Amino acid sequence: MGLKIAVASGKGGTGKTTVSTNLFFALKGKVEERVDFFDCDVEEPNSGIFLKGNLESEKDVLTNIPVIDPQKCTFCGRCVHYCEAHAILMVKEIGHIAVMEDLCTSCGACIYACNDGAITEKPKSLGKVRHYDIDGSRFIEGEINIGTAFATPVIKAVKKEIDDKAVSIIDSPPGTSCPVIETVHNTDFVIVVTEPTPFGLHDLKLMVETIRQTGNIFGVVINKAGFAYDELYNFLKKENIPLLLEIPFERESAKNYSHGELLIKHDNKLSDGLLEMYKKIQGHVTMAKKEGAL
Numbered sequence: 001m002g003l004k005i006a007v008a009s010g011k012g013g014t015g016k017t018t019v020s021t022n023l024f025f026a027l028k029g030k031v032e033e034r035v036d037f038f039d040c041d042v043e044e045p046n047s048g049i050f051l052k053g054n055l056e057s058e059k060d061v062l063t064n065i066p067v068i069d070p071q072k073c074t075f076c077g078r079c080v081h082y083c084e085a086h087a088i089l090m091v092k093e094i095g096h097i098a099v100m101e102d103l104c105t106s107c108g109a110c111i112y113a114c115n116d117g118a119i120t121e122k123p124k125s126l127g128k129v130r131h132y133d134i135d136g137s138r139f140i141e142g143e144i145n146i147g148t149a150f151a152t153p154v155i156k157a158v159k160k161e162i163d164d165k166a167v168s169i170i171d172s173p174p175g176t177s178c179p180v181i182e183t184v185h186n187t188d189f190v191i192v193v194t195e196p197t198p199f200g201l202h203d204l205k206l207m208v209e210t211i212r213q214t215g216n217i218f219g220v221v222i223n224k225a226g227f228a229y230d231e232l233y234n235f236l237k238k239e240n241i242p243l244l245l246e247i248p249f250e251r252e253s254a255k256n257y258s259h260g261e262l263l264i265k266h267d268n269k270l271s272d273g274l275l276e277m278y279k280k281i282q283g284h285v286t287m288a289k290k291e292g293a294l
């Protein structure tokens with residue numbers, strides 16, 4: 001069966017991309033379905049460093065931005081009043097009115113508000129979606145343009161490419177904000193990556209709170225395991241959160257990672273562990289479907 005698995009973490013640098021990219025290669029060719037990869041960490045997509053796909057195409061993600069013609073404008077101020085993003089600057093006394101593009105959310109309210117036909121629209125690129133081929137698997141990467149504050153439309157454009165029949169590994173942005181919620185929306189399972197430190201536990205708690213609100217089913221991977229930090233294990237037990245896998249901290253792994261190498265290339269045990277984890281995830285999803293939670 002096709003499965004959409006998002007990989008998330010409460011903060012950057014926890015090992016989210018390590019888990020997602022290694023999981024991709026651990027499953028590729030080992031499961032019946034095609035395995036695809038989606039990089040939704042659109043502010044800083046770096047999965048490509050490990051996936052090394054062949055670029056096939058690149059498309060702009062476009063939105064419409066209003067353009068105001070000061071010659072037609074009567075400076076009635078209706079558009080300024082309607083704009084919740086405060087993206088229109090009007091100084092009636094000197095006849096100046098303009099849209100501040102970086103603040104505009106493309107909601108279209110100003111066009112609706114204007115009775116004088118002074119507002120038209122122009123397309124604006126928010127970012128790019130790139131398609132790569134990795135030996136028959138699809139790797140889709142999104143990247144927002146520098147200075148663009150709106151990641152969600154680019155994430156939506158990446159997720160539009162998901163094939164329900166394939167196993168899709170979806171690398172989420174770090175944190176608990178809107179881009180993360182957009183990424184995990186409509187996925188079958190979320191892997192939350194954490195580390196056994198007080199900071200890791202703090203961010204994990206925020207993440208758990210967020211994911212419980214989105215209604216996704218999820219489990220935890222502990223990266224850099226080996227430090228005796230009981231509070232984390234106690235938290236998982238108390239909250240009844242499945243521990244899917246522990247990846248031990250090893251100096252060699254850190255060195256390989258810094259060279260853009262996959263951990264599973266040097267660690268068969270990890271490859272087996274990721275396959276085992278996938279089976280556990282399948283089990284959780286099947287059970288949730290039976291119970292009507294999905």
Ligand code: SF4
Binds near residue numbers: 110
């Ligand atoms: S499209 Fe929406 S956000 Fe943009 S300027 Fe008009 S009202 Fe403001």
Ligand code: SF4
Binds near residue numbers: 073113
């Ligand atoms: S609503 Fe139209 S006419 Fe009024 S200030 Fe805005 S652009 Fe000008």
